Amino acid sequence: MSFNLVLLFGAIALVSALIWLLISSILRPRKYPPGPNWLPIVGNTPAIRRLSRKLGGQHNALTYLANLYNTKILGLKLGKEYIVVVFGETLIRDVYTRDEFLTRPDSFFIRLRSMGTRKGITMTDGPFWEEQRSFAVRHLRDLGFGKTLMEDLIMEEFQELVKKVGDGGEIEWSKLLAPSALNVLWALTAGSRFKLDDPRLAALLHLMDERAKAFDMAGGVLSQMPWLRHIAPDYTGFNLIKDMNIQLSKLLSDSIEEHKRTLQENKTRDFIDAFLHQMNISNGSPTTFTDDQLIMVCLDFFIAGSQTTRNTLSFALLNAMLHPEIQQRIHEEIDQELPNGKLPAFFTKSKFPYTEAFLWESQRFQHVVPIAGPRRVTEDTYIDGYLIPKGTTILINLNEFHHSCEKFKDPDAFRPERFLDAEGKFSPDRLYLFGYGKRRCLGETLAIKYIFLVFVGLLKHYELLPVPGKPLPTLEPIPGITLSPKPHSMLIKKRFQSKS
Numbered sequence: 001m002s003f004n005l006v007l008l009f010g011a012i013a014l015v016s017a018l019i020w021l022l023i024s025s026i027l028r029p030r031k032y033p034p035g036p037n038w039l040p041i042v043g044n045t046p047a048i049r050r051l052s053r054k055l056g057g058q059h060n061a062l063t064y065l066a067n068l069y070n071t072k073i074l075g076l077k078l079g080k081e082y083i084v085v086v087f088g089e090t091l092i093r094d095v096y097t098r099d100e101f102l103t104r105p106d107s108f109f110i111r112l113r114s115m116g117t118r119k120g121i122t123m124t125d126g127p128f129w130e131e132q133r134s135f136a137v138r139h140l141r142d143l144g145f146g147k148t149l150m151e152d153l154i155m156e157e158f159q160e161l162v163k164k165v166g167d168g169g170e171i172e173w174s175k176l177l178a179p180s181a182l183n184v185l186w187a188l189t190a191g192s193r194f195k196l197d198d199p200r201l202a203a204l205l206h207l208m209d210e211r212a213k214a215f216d217m218a219g220g221v222l223s224q225m226p227w228l229r230h231i232a233p234d235y236t237g238f239n240l241i242k243d244m245n246i247q248l249s250k251l252l253s254d255s256i257e258e259h260k261r262t263l264q265e266n267k268t269r270d271f272i273d274a275f276l277h278q279m280n281i282s283n284g285s286p287t288t289f290t291d292d293q294l295i296m297v298c299l300d301f302f303i304a305g306s307q308t309t310r311n312t313l314s315f316a317l318l319n320a321m322l323h324p325e326i327q328q329r330i331h332e333e334i335d336q337e338l339p340n341g342k343l344p345a346f347f348t349k350s351k352f353p354y355t356e357a358f359l360w361e362s363q364r365f366q367h368v369v370p371i372a373g374p375r376r377v378t379e380d381t382y383i384d385g386y387l388i389p390k391g392t393t394i395l396i397n398l399n400e401f402h403h404s405c406e407k408f409k410d411p412d413a414f415r416p417e418r419f420l421d422a423e424g425k426f427s428p429d430r431l432y433l434f435g436y437g438k439r440r441c442l443g444e445t446l447a448i449k450y451i452f453l454v455f456v457g458l459l460k461h462y463e464l465l466p467v468p469g470k471p472l473p474t475l476e477p478i479p480g481i482t483l484s485p486k487p488h489s490m491l492i493k494k495r496f497q498s499k500s
Contacts, residue, residue, distance in 0.1 A: 033075030057479030079224030109223035120296030
């Protein structure tokens with residue numbers, strides 16, 4: 001056989017292999033959930049991004065496709081990754097509670113988010129995650145998490161907010177609430193608080209806000225096509241995450257080094273101290289308690305404490321301002337239960353049924369984590385009769401459930417009364433605000449207490465009004481990993497009942 005024939009047959013074999021790879025990359029796995037066909041290499045990524053921009057977020061794009069294909073379980077491929085999205089309470093609970101859905105994906109985006117590691121608590125799994133999560137829960141509880149100390153810290157932050165707001169005026173809440181919400185958790189973690197106008201913190205919070213807008217729960221193009229970072233590092237968000245990691249790493253490392261210098265053997269001032277004591281117990285033996293792990297746990301706390309609680313409270317204040325008749329009813333309830341200069345206490349929460357119903361409805365209406373997850377399937381398994389291949393990423397569309405006509409009458413109406421019983425008592429339907437099952441959010445107790453105490457305290461002190469001469473703020477959110485209100489301000493008017 002001549003050399004030219006060898007080259008010809010080699011070229012034919014190479015082309016045939018490439019054609020087969022392209023064909024196989026667009027074939028759906030056997031018994032895979034329904035959904036749109038996908039392209040070679042990029043999958044459904046371009047189509048999902050176009051739909052997300054058109055419809056106001058990935059959660060709306062996924063709901064649109066689920067309705068289009070008349071399914072409660074949507075099968076996609078983003079880049080080279082199989083993605084399945086579940087809808088409806090039955091499938092949501094299924095994913096939250098079954099062990100084969102307990103782990104996290106090991107994607108480029110998740111490793112980059114974790115400074116190139118698989119450490120921390122939020123994005124880890126298996127025995128490592130179990131040990132670290134158990135340690136964090138136990139020691140945060142010992143330090144006052146969920147107890148009177150935490151409530152005292154919240155009220156200290158509330159008083160700082162009142163000092164900052166003063167007699168009122170035109171206020172942009174998001175700038176004040178982000179460091180305030182973070183400070184409670186940071187006091188338990190690092191024994192210190194940030195000033196509301198700390199420029200280092202402002203820069204970091206800005207980067208984290210940009211991160212939340214630049215990505216979605218599937219990780220965006222950086223997760224689906226990580227090779228794009230070499231071509232378009234700004235477009236993919238690669239430079240943004242790198243910059244944030246550098247600044248956060250320095251902030252956290254400086255705090256940890258200061259703790260090491262001042263650590264006392266029989267004294268535990270905060271979570272960092274507790275972790276350092278545990279590191280010393282290992283005495284050089286193999287352990288999951290390392291410097292890198294401590295930085296990553298602090299990073300998890302920092303991210304968790306700085307955005308979701310702030311955004312939830314910001315939406316609640318905005319809803320109160322946009323519904324003056326509802327705000328008036330809240331004021332009347334607060335005035336009845338908190339006369340003169342009395343401040344709210346969490347143990348009296350049951351005396352504020354309408355306020356509780358309002359906060360519940362606000363969180364249903366604008367749940368700031370519209371897509372929960374991601375989860376990774378550890379073995380071939382079935383959901384609702386469909387085969388989900390091992391390694392598939394599972395996303396949970398909570399936004400669709402919280403706006404479901406099957407679950408809620410007139411779901412697109414803002415109506416706190418839906419969570420009151422015939423006697424006017426708070427009677428909440430189940431909302432998956434903090435997840436469910438073994439991975440339920442660690443910060444749930446802090447978030448619930450902070451939102452209730454600060455909201456009641458602010459509404460006791462102030463009336464929330466539109467700014468004269470400016471358009472009313474919109475409830476349409478900025479989409480991303482979390483939903484946040486669009487930049488807006490409101491007129492804050494001090495109420496005559498306030499004595500402090």
